Amino acid sequence: xxxxxxxxxxxxxxxxxxxxxxxxxxxxxxxxxxxxxxxxxxxxxxxxxxxxxxxxxxxxxxxxxxxxxxxxxxxxxxxxxxxxxxxxxxxxxxxxxxxxxxxxxxxxxxxxxxxxxxxxxxxxxxxxxxxxxxxxxxxxxxxxxxxxxxxxxxxxxxxxxxxxxxxxxxxxxxxxxxxxxxxxxxxxxxxxxxxxxxxxxxxxxxxxxxxxxxxxxxxxxxxxxxxxxxxxxxxxxxxxxxxxxxxxxxxxxxxxxxxxxxxxxxxxxxxxxxxxxxxxxxxxxxxxxxxxxxxxxxxxxxx
Amino acid sequence: xxxxxxxxxxxxxxxxxxxxxxxxxxxxxxxxxxxxxxxxxxxxxxxxxxxxxxxxxxxxxxxxxxxxxxxxxxxxxxxxxxxxxxxxxxxxxxxxxxxxxxxxxxxxxxxxxxxxxxxxxxxxxxxxxxxxxxxxxxxxxxxxxxxxxxxxxxxxxxxxxxxxxxxxxxxxxxxxxxxxxxxxxxxxxxxxxxxxxxxxxxxxxxxxxxxxxxxxxxxxxxxxxxxxxxxxxxxxxxxxxxxxxxxxxxxxxxxxxxxxxxxxxxxxxxxxxxxxxxxxxxxxxxxxxxxxxxxxxxxxxxxxxxxxxxxxxxxxxxxxxxxxxxxxxxxxxxxxxxxxxxxxxxxxxxxxxxxxxxxxxxxxxxxxxxxxxxxxxxxxxxxxxxxxxxxxxxxxxxxxxxxxxxxxxxxxxxxxxxxxxxxxx
Numbered sequence: 098x099x100x101x102x103x104x105x106x107x108x109x110x111x112x113x114x115x116x117x118x119x120x121x122x123x124x125x126x127x128x129x130x131x132x133x134x135x136x137x138x139x140x141x142x143x144x145x146x147x148x149x150x151x152x153x154x155x156x157x158x159x160x161x162x163x164x165x166x167x168x169x170x171x172x173x174x175x176x177x178x179x180x181x182x183x184x185x186x187x188x189x190x191x192x193x194x195x196x197x198x199x200x201x202x203x204x205x206x207x208x209x210x211x212x213x214x215x216x217x218x219x220x221x222x223x224x225x226x227x228x229x230x231x232x233x234x235x236x237x238x239x240x241x242x243x244x245x246x247x248x249x250x251x252x253x254x255x256x257x258x259x260x261x262x263x264x265x266x267x268x269x270x271x272x273x274x275x276x277x278x279x280x281x282x283x284x285x286x287x288x289x290x291x292x293x294x295x296x297x298x299x300x301x302x303x304x305x306x307x308x309x310x311x312x313x314x315x316x317x318x319x320x321x322x323x324x325x326x327x328x329x330x331x332x333x334x335x336x337x338x339x340x341x342x343x344x345x346x347x348x349x350x351x352x353x354x355x356x357x358x359x360x361x362x363x364x365x366x367x368x369x370x371x372x373x374x375x376x377x378x379x380x381x382x383x384x385x386x387x388x389x390x391x392x393x394x395x396x397x398x399x400x
Numbered sequence: 401x402x403x404x405x406x407x408x409x410x411x412x413x414x415x416x417x418x419x420x421x422x423x424x425x426x427x428x429x430x431x432x433x434x435x436x437x438x439x440x441x442x443x444x445x446x447x448x449x450x451x452x453x454x455x456x457x458x459x460x461x462x463x464x465x466x467x468x469x470x471x472x473x474x475x476x477x478x479x480x481x482x483x484x485x486x487x488x489x490x491x492x493x494x495x496x497x498x499x500x501x502x503x504x505x506x507x508x509x510x511x512x513x514x515x516x517x518x519x520x521x522x523x524x525x526x527x528x529x530x531x532x533x534x535x536x537x538x539x540x541x542x543x544x545x546x547x548x549x550x551x552x553x554x555x556x557x558x559x560x561x562x563x564x565x566x567x568x569x570x571x572x573x574x575x576x577x578x579x580x581x582x583x584x585x586x587x588x589x590x591x592x593x594x595x596x597x598x599x600x601x602x603x604x605x606x607x608x609x610x611x612x613x614x615x616x617x618x619x620x621x622x623x624x625x626x627x628x629x630x631x632x633x634x635x636x637x638x639x640x641x642x643x644x645x646x647x648x649x650x651x652x653x654x655x656x657x658x659x660x661x662x663x664x665x666x667x668x669x670x671x672x673x674x675x676x677x678x679x680x681x682x683x684x685x686x687x688x689x690x691x692x693x694x695x696x697x698x699x700x701x702x703x704x705x706x707x708x709x710x711x712x713x714x715x716x717x718x719x720x721x722x723x724x725x726x727x728x729x730x731x732x733x734x735x736x737x738x739x740x741x742x743x744x745x746x747x748x749x750x751x752x753x754x755x756x757x758x759x760x761x762x763x764x765x766x767x768x769x770x771x772x773x774x775x776x777x778x779x780x781x782x783x784x785x786x787x788x789x790x791x792x793x794x795x796x797x798x799x800x801x802x803x804x805x806x807x808x809x810x811x812x813x814x815x816x817x818x819x820x821x822x823x824x825x
Binding site for chain 1 (some may be wrong): 471474478497500501503504505559594595596643644645646648653655660662750784785788791795798799802
């Protein structure tokens with residue numbers, strides 16, 4: 098289409114194309130809005146409605162409107178509080194360590210080295226593995242009777258550990274797997290941040306005689322803030338709602354010692370078939386994750 | 401069902417000379433089947449083309465691993481089940497819910513209706529305890545296709561070496577576990593300790609101790625002295641003579657431990673012979689002994705687990721589905737699956753010369769068959785919310801194994817269970 102014909106069209110009053118021209122900023126996002134509505138907003142609204150009912154999958158079990166009943170029940174459910182506590186415990190162990198290790202890894206990878214491509218590919222391997230496969234392998238390694246981790250502990254002269262069977266140890270053990278799998282993602286984001294930094298400030302610092310620690314503290318660190326917060330937000334949201342590795346490795350056990358909120362909701366939904374209560378639990382999870390994500394973003398603006 | 405009943409009424413007067421159904425009566429129909437990835441499916445599926453040729457019915461088959469399979473069936477049935485014709489069903493797990501929800505056809509209306517039978521199907525050939533295991537809330541939820549009972553697996557070599565007799569009672573079982581624990585690097589006995597998964601394997605200990613899941617008024621029976629005694633025995637066996645980390649063990653872990661030569665005994669489903677006695681997967685293959693479940697104060701009461709073929713109530717092709725069910729459970733096909741080591745549900749095929757000639761382990765066959773008469777089909781509490789009740793009791797089992805007080809934990813589980821049951825009424 099030539100420029101002239103475009104101009105001609107614009108001059109014509111009325112007609113579909115002129116209407117399109119005037120409202121193009123609404124028309125273009127329309128398909129995206131429709132998809133968002135069908136796949137996210139509608140299910141969310143349905144979830145909110147379900148949360149107000151005591152409902153099961155079968156008509157043989159009760160189904161009635163309970164208003165805020167499911168939410169009140171959750172607040173009085175010791176298992177809900179236990180699950181919420183475990184969710185935060187898991188996140189509090191996994192995410193800070195991931196950030197720290199990820200930063201170290203990114204700084205290492207940022208250096209010039211031989212076979213850089215291969216090293217980077219190897220480091221990123223855990224991240225691209227299927228979580229279920231990762232969980233199965235780790236569960237095998239952590240098996241207290243047949244697993245290889247206890248073999249190493251014994252070789253090192255340490256005593257055997259129960260790993261996932263120990264109610265005190267199960268959350269740190271699961272966090273270990275999460276750290277193994279997701280540290281590379283943090284490293285990747287931070288590495289991208291490091292590589293976009295201009296060389297000039299570093300050259301100037303070198304000329305001024307700054308040590309490498311000073312260069313890191315006063316140049317790298319402030320310039321890395323945006324990447325750090327991006328990685329932190331991503332990992333916080335993901336860690337809070339971790340499901341796959343926990344369900345595969347422990348199903349929330351032993352007992353309910355590793356039953357985080359997401360896992361508990363899965364059990365109330367797919368095993369206990371209490372659809373309404375599950376909807377309420379998941380709404381609460383959504384609120385908690387949203388509050389955390391928004392807080393981190395507020396913090397980022399203040400820093 | 402009303403249509404079917406009406407049909408029955410019309411046909412009853414002439415039942416004596418009723419023309420039996422023909423295999424090709426539903427030619428051109430297409431049947432959708434949902435099957436679990438189970439040894440039975442593996443054994444029978446290669447013969448499906450025979451059925452298609454015989455009947456002119458096309459089979460559209462989907463198979464899934466067990467957890468996904470159960471969810472898939474549940475979702476389809478709870479939304480009407482109109483596109484689903486026949487599917488595998490584990491009555492002890494889902495029977496009560498499916499029957500009370502009205503999701504499955506009552507097979508009673510089919511097996512007793514001569515006008516719907518093809519050839520000499522002979523339902524009387526099925527083991528009565530296995531047939532009973534499909535009945536929930538007055539509905540026969542499916543036709544059995546394979547069955548398992550709880551039995552005792554033991555290491556023959558160790559029992560011989562330390563001159564220990566194979567336990568016939570639960571008291572002897574504990575004595576044997578004590579005597580062998582720590583010998584040659586094995587634990588005395590391996591049992592499931594993983595919460596909900598442990599409840600079904602606790603069931604035979606409960607029945608054999610003379611207790612039941614529910615009391616006469618339909619409430620949880622967990623404070624019954626015999627129930628508590630059985631729970632004490634089960635958890636004591638694990639704590640004193642069992643493996644570390646039993647609280648994470650379900651059947652894959654238990655059979656794996658035994659297959660790795662690290663346990664002297666275990667009690668679990670008879671089907672697991674295929675894992676622990678197979679040279680490819682087991683270091684103790686050939687040394688495994690099989691015995692009937694030990695008797696307790698209440699007698700010898702193992703449980704029997706069944707997989708059945710069920711028809712969806714919403715299906716539009718019930719008659720064709722029933723043809724498939726008859727075909728899949730006829731004598732020839734039961735023999736075929738038995739020859740592939742899937743425990744059959746028809747009495748006659750176990751006596752078939754072809755099976756006797758290839759029976760590698762008559763000891764297992766004897767132990768398995770000797771139990772079917774006394775076996776109890778309710779390996780789960782007979783409630784609709786099986787998962788939730790199993791979880792409540794499972795939490796108590798894990799608590800006890802971690803050193804908690806049996807009676808306190810059982811009381812908590814009882815309250816939880818009663819709350820769940822009271823909602824179902």
